[in-house]
Amino acid sequence: MLADPGELEAALLNIAINARDAMPDGGTLRFRAEPCAALPREIRTEPDAPGAPDDGFVAISITDTGGGMPDEVKERAFEPIFTTKEAGRGTGLGLSTVYGFVKQSRGAVAIDSTPGVGTTLTLYIPRPRAVDAPLHDEANAAKVVPTGLNVLLVEDESEVRAVVRIFLETLRCNVTVAASGEQALLALGPNATFDLLLTDIALGAGMRGTQLAALAQKRFPSLAVLLMSGFSSELLDADRDSPPTWELLRKPYSRDELARAIALVVGAA
Numbered sequence: 001m002l003a004d005p006g007e008l009e010a011a012l013l014n015i016a017i018n019a020r021d022a023m024p025d026g027g028t029l030r031f032r033a034e035p036c037a038a039l040p041r042e043i044r045t046e047p048d049a050p051g052a053p054d055d056g057f058v059a060i061s062i063t064d065t066g067g068g069m070p071d072e073v074k075e076r077a078f079e080p081i082f083t084t085k086e087a088g089r090g091t092g093l094g095l096s097t098v099y100g101f102v103k104q105s106r107g108a109v110a111i112d113s114t115p116g117v118g119t120t121l122t123l124y125i126p127r128p129r130a131v132d133a134p135l136h137d138e139a140n141a142a143k144v145v146p147t148g149l150n151v152l153l154v155e156d157e158s159e160v161r162a163v164v165r166i167f168l169e170t171l172r173c174n175v176t177v178a179a180s181g182e183q184a185l186l187a188l189g190p191n192a193t194f195d196l197l198l199t200d201i202a203l204g205a206g207m208r209g210t211q212l213a214a215l216a217q218k219r220f221p222s223l224a225v226l227l228m229s230g231f232s233s234e235l236l237d238a239d240r241d242s243p244p245t246w247e248l249l250r251k252p253y254s255r256d257e258l259a260r261a262i263a264l265v266v267g268a269a
């Protein structure tokens with residue numbers, strides 16, 4: 001999409017917070033994104049409507065099952081400092097910021113709301129021309145990683161481990177997980193057939209990822225190594241001290257970034 005990722009994230013967060021406020025007793029919040037060739041008629045006929053880009057839009061809709069808006073609120077919802085919330089709770093700037101963001105991105109935004117039923121906000125963001133982003137589409141990201149790669153994933157935080165495992169599995173890797181360097185060494189027995197060691201640098205109180213990688217490569221010289229960390233200082237240290245064939249990946253990363261880093265190290269090893 002042709003939009004600033006940070007601003008898009010802030011817009012989605014603003015909309016989600018409104019949805020939460022509209023559902024004080026709970027409900028369902030649903031996000032959906034789909035390609036869309038043209039804007040809906042009611043937006044297209046607005047005087048300042050954007051032209052249709054060659055590749056259309058991505059329509060991102062956020063639906064809640066909250067109280068909805070009566071027409072007089074819906075009409076004013078994008079106005080700066082318009083709020084129905086009590087003093088001190090809402091600034092009324094949330095949706096006007098969202099509006100500013102979509103306009104600046106040459107997109108549009110629509111509200112569909114029914115009192116008592118719920119609200120859907122839909123953002124229309126222009127899509128880049130297909131040739132601009134070959135690596136961003138799913139199939140291509142997976143293609144750069146050889147199918148059936150045997151990966152030893154070492155990560156002490158269980159939630160991060162679960163997410164990275166899913167990334168790897170959707171990249172068609174065979175994944176073995178370890179929660180510490182010590183556990184990883186057990187998996188690196190004489191019969192191990194790993195192609196890649198993907199390890200966090202800081203692994204709780206135990207051995208560090210860099211030490212693990214050095215020991216592992218001593219046992220299996222052709223093992224590819226990809227280190228990850230959320231700390232710049234750790235990445236700098238590792239960059240200085242580690243062999244040039246090791247790669248570093250800064251957390252958090254997307255599945256595409258992981259795929260490209262893997263392609264780099266398995267190509268080098």
Ligand SMILES: Nc1ncnc2c1ncn2[C@@H]1O[C@H](COP(=O)(O)OP(=O)(O)OP(=O)(O)O)[C@@H](O)[C@H]1O
Nearest residue numbers: 018019022068077083084090091092093094095119
């Ligand atoms: N999902 C929704 N369901 C019901 N009403 C909504 C929803 N989203 C926005 N509104 C209405 O639109 C008004 C303006 O929303 P906006 O996000 O601009 O400001 P706010 O939420 O009141 O304040 P702020 O976002 O600054 O905290 C809200 O006060 C509310 O009346």
Ligand SMILES: [Mg+2]
Nearest residue numbers: 014018094095
């Ligand atoms: Mg708001």
